[in-house]
Amino acid sequence: MTEEVLFERRGRAGLITLNRPQALNALTLGMVRAIRPQLETWAEDDAVSVVVIQGAGEKAFCAGGDIRALWEWGRARDRTFFDFYGEEYQLNALIKHYPKPYVALIDGITMGGGVGLSLHGSHRVATERLLFAMPETGIGFFPDVGGTYFLPRLPGMTGMYLGLAGARVKAEDAIALGLATHLVDSSAIASLIERLAESADVDDALARLGRPAAAAPIEAERPRIDRHFSGADVETIFESLDRDGGEWEARVLKGLQSKSPTSLKVTHRQLWEGARLDFDDCMRLEYRLVHGIFDSEDFYEGVRAVIVDKDQAPKWRPARLEAVSDSHVGRYFAQVPDELVL
Numbered sequence: 001m002t003e004e005v006l007f008e009r010r011g012r013a014g015l016i017t018l019n020r021p022q023a024l025n026a027l028t029l030g031m032v033r034a035i036r037p038q039l040e041t042w043a044e045d046d047a048v049s050v051v052v053i054q055g056a057g058e059k060a061f062c063a064g065g066d067i068r069a070l071w072e073w074g075r076a077r078d079r080t081f082f083d084f085y086g087e088e089y090q091l092n093a094l095i096k097h098y099p100k101p102y103v104a105l106i107d108g109i110t111m112g113g114g115v116g117l118s119l120h121g122s123h124r125v126a127t128e129r130l131l132f133a134m135p136e137t138g139i140g141f142f143p144d145v146g147g148t149y150f151l152p153r154l155p156g157m158t159g160m161y162l163g164l165a166g167a168r169v170k171a172e173d174a175i176a177l178g179l180a181t182h183l184v185d186s187s188a189i190a191s192l193i194e195r196l197a198e199s200a201d202v203d204d205a206l207a208r209l210g211r212p213a214a215a216a217p218i219e220a221e222r223p224r225i226d227r228h229f230s231g232a233d234v235e236t237i238f239e240s241l242d243r244d245g246g247e248w249e250a251r252v253l254k255g256l257q258s259k260s261p262t263s264l265k266v267t268h269r270q271l272w273e274g275a276r277l278d279f280d281d282c283m284r285l286e287y288r289l290v291h292g293i294f295d296s297e298d299f300y301e302g303v304r305a306v307i308v309d310k311d312q313a314p315k316w317r318p319a320r321l322e323a324v325s326d327s328h329v330g331r332y333f334a335q336v337p338d339e340l341v342l
Helices: 029-043 067-075 080-096 113-118 147-153 158-165 171-177 186-198 202-209 217-228 234-244 247-257 261-274 279-294 298-308 326-332
Strands: 005-010 013-018 050-055 060-062 102-106 109-111 123-126 131-133
Touching: 005 029, 005 186, 013 029, 013 186, 029 080, 050 060, 050 113, 050 186, 060 102, 060 113, 067 080, 067 298, 080 113, 080 279, 102 113, 102 186, 109 113, 123 171, 123 202, 147 158, 147 261, 147 279, 158 217, 158 247, 158 261, 171 217, 186 202, 217 234, 217 247, 234 247, 234 261, 261 279, 261 298, 261 326, 279 326
Parallel strands: 013 050, 050 102, 060 109, 102 123, 109 131
Antiparallel strands: 005 013
16 A cells, blocks of 8 residues: 655655645645654754655645545544544644744645645745645635634735635745745756755755746735725625625625635634734634534535535525624634643
């Protein structure tokens, strides 16, 4: 059986390869449990100057967590559901606080769990094949793996837009928003890894092989995004988009109307709260939200519609924004008996 994640010492670099290309390198609990102790070992190894993480194949760095397995655990009331999220969030925090350069080669699809493995590292290297998104509201979930922290800290209201709408961005937008720190051609990845293996100077290696980004399309959308997504609640955002009546607004509003109303309201509050919290407290908040998801209907219905049956027709409960009460949303934010330990 092929190993799901590979580890290699190459010169001064510790190299991690997510090795499920047939599944777009989707993150499993076994992969989480393998990566964390290896990172801890390399943190203490003086012979390792830099950690590099990449995805196998040409399509994806990592397209997210193993959602179908989580769906099955949740439906069976199997608490492995919480093991996955708790251990994944602990891994996200380890990457955020890692004492050595951590270089994520985000080449191809990077969503959900893949964002957690890359975005918190010191060096986030996009290629022209990058496709980044946090599409969780479309399956009755919320933008996790540190989205509570990084989304509110993006320029203007772009984080709220990405989190609610699940909008997809490519390399130029990722650079402009600060999601990625460097841009390298996919054809140069092998050379970059070799340079990192030979030299402890990560910035020099990236400067030699990186290239400037072209103009970012999202910059032209920024005035619209900032105007509409600054609303005090989701209803206000919908009303603003509807009132404007432009083509862009109509398209974005139609997309939002397909999302779980509960997830939209939970995400909106999540990101406003996250703006005031440090990283570790954001991860603790996300672990509380996961408990709400475990007991919700929308997550199971969303995964059924999008991933299992693929009919793309989820029946959300409640089905309308105005039917999602503040008290219903508040239950997701309540303390839980087993708070996340970091």
